[in-house]
Amino acid sequence: MPLEFDILTLFPEMVAGFFSSSMLARGQANGCIDIRAHQLRDWATDKHRKTDELPYGGGAGMVMKPEPIFSALDALRRPQSKVIYMAPDGVPLSSQLARELAGESHLVLLSGHYEGVDQRVRDAAVDLEVSIGDYVLTNGSLAAAVLVDCVSRFIPGFLGDEKSLTEESFMTTFLGFPQYTRPADFRGMRVPEVLLSGDHAAIAKWRQEQQIEKTRRLRPDILNEDPSI
Numbered sequence: 001m002p003l004e005f006d007i008l009t010l011f012p013e014m015v016a017g018f019f020s021s022s023m024l025a026r027g028q029a030n031g032c033i034d035i036r037a038h039q040l041r042d043w044a045t046d047k048h049r050k051t052d053e054l055p056y057g058g059g060a061g062m063v064m065k066p067e068p069i070f071s072a073l074d075a076l077r078r079p080q081s082k083v084i085y086m087a088p089d090g091v092p093l094s095s096q097l098a099r100e101l102a103g104e105s106h107l108v109l110l111s112g113h114y115e116g117v118d119q120r121v122r123d124a125a126v127d128l129e130v131s132i133g134d135y136v137l138t139n140g141s142l143a144a145a146v147l148v149d150c151v152s153r154f155i156p157g158f159l160g161d162e163k164s165l166t167e168e169s170f171m172t173t174f175l176g177f178p179q180y181t182r183p184a185d186f187r188g189m190r191v192p193e194v195l196l197s198g199d200h201a202a203i204a205k206w207r208q209e210q211q212i213e214k215t216r217r218l219r220p221d222i223l224n225e226d227p228s229i
């Protein structure tokens with residue numbers, strides 16, 4: 001059974017191209033995933049298909065109304081569904097969280113716009129809130145697309161080459177090692193000799209050393225190390 005994604009957004013066209021290209025298109029074709037992007041406005045009932053209103057208590061911007069969102073979720077959610085609200089103040093998306101979500105059967109991703117959604121949606125209809133980073137996007141559609149992409153990579157068969165994920169167990173702890181391809185000498189820049197040696201043990205050792213060094217230099221927080229050491 002494919003992992004199903006239903007995305008609720010005011011801009012389904014923003015993510016349509018992303019989902020119909022490359023690996024995500026292939027994942028849908030080979031039955032690993034099923035992605036549907038829905039126009040939230042379709043659940044608005046008034047003549048103007050309004051989905052936002054001024055905030056109670058005043059302040060700048062608009063807030064997304066609860067009724068269309070609750071109606072959409074009533075239509076889309078099933079007993080086993082997990083409803084995720086994409087929000088800059090959610091829990092950070094990580095490889096570990098993506099791996100956990102890949103074990104679900106149905107994810108409903110709600111992407112916000114304006115100043116976000118009415119708090120009652122978050123309190124009563126959402127199972128998990130996820131952020132893709134400490135910055136604010138103009139809407140959550142791209143964030144939902146990022147989550148679909150990185151969760152899909154953990155679905156068995158999605159990557160085709162299972163080795164890519166095995167190698168990644170080290171990669172989720174450390175940053176990646178440098179990759180090279182032909183030619184061995186390009187404009188005087190030579191590929192490190194060890195990679196041309198055919199000595200697999202030496203290559204594995206070199207790659208691990210590179211990963212540790214790069215992680216220590218760029219992301220000492222991952223190693224729980226003080227950068228000044």
Ligand code: ADE
Nearest residue numbers: 086087088131132137143
């Ligand atoms: N919506 C707006 N900004 C976001 C972010 N950083 N992560 C998830 N959803 C968002």
